[in-house]
Amino acid sequence: MSLALESAAIESAVLALDLRTDAFIDGRFSPARSGKRFATENPATGKVIAQVAACDLADVDRAVQSARKAFEGGAWSRMSPLNRKKVLLKFADLLEANAGELALLDCLEGGKPIGDCVNTDVPETIHCIRWHAETLDKIYDRVAPTGPENLAMILREPVGVVGAVIPWNFPTQMAAWKLGPALGAGNSVVLKPAEQTSMSALRMAELAVEAGLPPGALNVVPGMGETAGQAIGRHMDVDMAAFTGSTEVGRLFLRYSAESNLKRVILECGGKSPQVVLADPPELDTIAAHAVNAAFWNMGENCSCGSRLIVHESVKDALVEKIAALAHTWTVGNPLDPATRVGSMIEKSHMEKVLSYIAAGKSEGAKVVMGGNRALSESGGYFVDVTIFDEVANGMKIAREEIFGPVLSVIPVKSEEEAVKLANESNYGLAASLYTRDLNAAHRVARALRAGTVSVNCFSEGDMTTPFGGYKESGFAGRDKSIFAHEQYTELKTIWMQIG
Numbered sequence: 001m002s003l004a005l006e007s008a009a010i011e012s013a014v015l016a017l018d019l020r021t022d023a024f025i026d027g028r029f030s031p032a033r034s035g036k037r038f039a040t041e042n043p044a045t046g047k048v049i050a051q052v053a054a055c056d057l058a059d060v061d062r063a064v065q066s067a068r069k070a071f072e073g074g075a076w077s078r079m080s081p082l083n084r085k086k087v088l089l090k091f092a093d094l095l096e097a098n099a100g101e102l103a104l105l106d107c108l109e110g111g112k113p114i115g116d117c118v119n120t121d122v123p124e125t126i127h128c129i130r131w132h133a134e135t136l137d138k139i140y141d142r143v144a145p146t147g148p149e150n151l152a153m154i155l156r157e158p159v160g161v162v163g164a165v166i167p168w169n170f171p172t173q174m175a176a177w178k179l180g181p182a183l184g185a186g187n188s189v190v191l192k193p194a195e196q197t198s199m200s201a202l203r204m205a206e207l208a209v210e211a212g213l214p215p216g217a218l219n220v221v222p223g224m225g226e227t228a229g230q231a232i233g234r235h236m237d238v239d240m241a242a243f244t245g246s247t248e249v250g251r252l253f254l255r256y257s258a259e260s261n262l263k264r265v266i267l268e269c270g271g272k273s274p275q276v277v278l279a280d281p282p283e284l285d286t287i288a289a290h291a292v293n294a295a296f297w298n299m300g301e302n303c304s305c306g307s308r309l310i311v312h313e314s315v316k317d318a319l320v321e322k323i324a325a326l327a328h329t330w331t332v333g334n335p336l337d338p339a340t341r342v343g344s345m346i347e348k349s350h351m352e353k354v355l356s357y358i359a360a361g362k363s364e365g366a367k368v369v370m371g372g373n374r375a376l377s378e379s380g381g382y383f384v385d386v387t388i389f390d391e392v393a394n395g396m397k398i399a400r401e402e403i404f405g406p407v408l409s410v411i412p413v414k415s416e417e418e419a420v421k422l423a424n425e426s427n428y429g430l431a432a433s434l435y436t437r438d439l440n441a442a443h444r445v446a447r448a449l450r451a452g453t454v455s456v457n458c459f460s461e462g463d464m465t466t467p468f469g470g471y472k473e474s475g476f477a478g479r480d481k482s483i484f485a486h487e488q489y490t491e492l493k494t495i496w497m498q499i500g
């Protein structure tokens with residue numbers, strides 16, 4: 001189903017939704033063995049949408065057994081790359097055919113603007129699966145430069161059973177960033193979506209099997225982090241854990257691995273990304289458009305959110321004025337309304353956390369330029385105003401910690417050196433933006449910034465051809481997207497032959 005971005009069409013599509021709420025294990029839906037369920041809520045209204053299977057250790061164990069059986073059986077892991085490609089391309093076609101439904105599920109459970117879900121999240125999801133599918137029959141293994149008495153083949157093999165644990169901020173897209181490369185490389189996957197946003201992942205798994213993925217090659221176990229997530233992290237028969245979420249929980253996955261089977265762990269975690277504006281910037285209107293997008297897109301619930309604007313004092317006031325003027329056009333509203341640019345926070349407790357950061361900013365002496373309050377409380381939903389603080393010091397709580405809400409901190413600086421120093425003075429290092437007309441400064445500062453992605457004169461996470469992930473506490477041992485993501489879901493094997 002495609003979805004016309006028009007209110008009446010959206011309303012009737014919501015009514016027609018057929019929700020998947022059971023776990024997806026061994027190619028079919030089943031309730032949690034305990035029979036337990038948890039409520040999933042629409043954060044824009046505070047109303048319960050459905051009751052989802054609450055998987056725990058017993059269900060994760062079932063899913064891992066099914067994944068292992070599929071892996072050992074070889075129907076997927078030993079399928080030719082060409083045929084794996086065909087299945088994944090069919091999967092992408094089915095995602096496209098059901099794009100409207102997936103967009104609605106992410107909008108309803110995630111509080112995300114429907115326009116973003118339709119125009120960005122779901123198309124990027126489809127593109128990711130297609131991109132990884134297309135690479136499969138174009139990758140070659142290697143032969144080592146030994147002498148003529150030997151032949152040493154260096155092969156890449158799938159790791160085995162991959163446990164993927166993902167966040168709620170881009171539900172279909174985060175699933176695709178794991179599934180594209182992990183399935184593409186021939187692994188079996190047990191996927192745990194965030195408990196706030198389970199339903200699009202369940203539907204994706206159903207479509208994957210419809211596309212020809214053998215049962216067991218992809219299982220989805222909805223549930224809580226401490227039960228289902230931890231069970232994956234500690235499972236003795238999971239070969240690799242691929243995690244995206246907070247740095248705090250990322251650390252736990254390292255512990256789970258150390259205390260279980262030393263499974264390989266890759267972490268994509270939080271950020272506090274700087275947007276650096278030097279004294280000789282390009283057109284301020286263009287910077288303002290990028291800066292607003294970087295700070296407020298997806299309600300700031302974005303790992304690469306450009307939440308710190310580190311700007312030369314000579315251009316600060318003019319730029320902040322333009323940013324504020326533009327930010328006022330970012331309507332906070334019902335995520336199902338196509339005119340909405342800023343939806344709700346994911347849940348009540350998260351809204352309260354964001355508001356507590358705003359209160360900290362006020363009490364630490366930052367100047368409120370706009371916003372600073374809860375919005376639309378009459379809706380029953382969890383909305384926060386688009387908020388800008390000026391005169392922020394990099395040591396303030398709002399400049400140091402990941403807020404994960406629509407809050408921009410403006411930090412004035414006097415020089416390029418100070419800008420780089422403050423940009424790097426963070427435990428995180430996921431992304432950074434840099435604005436300058438000076439080509440030398442662009443190269444110099446881009447290299448000096450300690451971040452996985454540095455975008456120059458724009459805000460960008462790159463595209464599917466570029467790796468995405470972080471320095472420092474923003475990540476560990478891996479990257480999403482691109483051929484580098486594919487490789488991390490493989491083991492390197494050497495086959496050494498003596499030629500007699």
Ligand code: NAD
Pocket residue numbers: 165166167168169174192193194195223224225226228229230233244245246247249250252268269270271302303304402404430468469470474475480
């Ligand atoms: P979170 O860490 O709370 O949860 C992420 C996942 O981990 C969820 O599925 C959750 O159920 C699970 N989990 C929670 N506690 C667990 C536990 N004790 N054991 C095992 N699993 C557990 O993060 P979130 O609030 O869902 O997402 C927001 C975070 O994700 C932010 O920090 C954001 O920066 C980060 N993020 C990073 C990227 C990236 O690519 N680097 C992308 C998106 C989001």
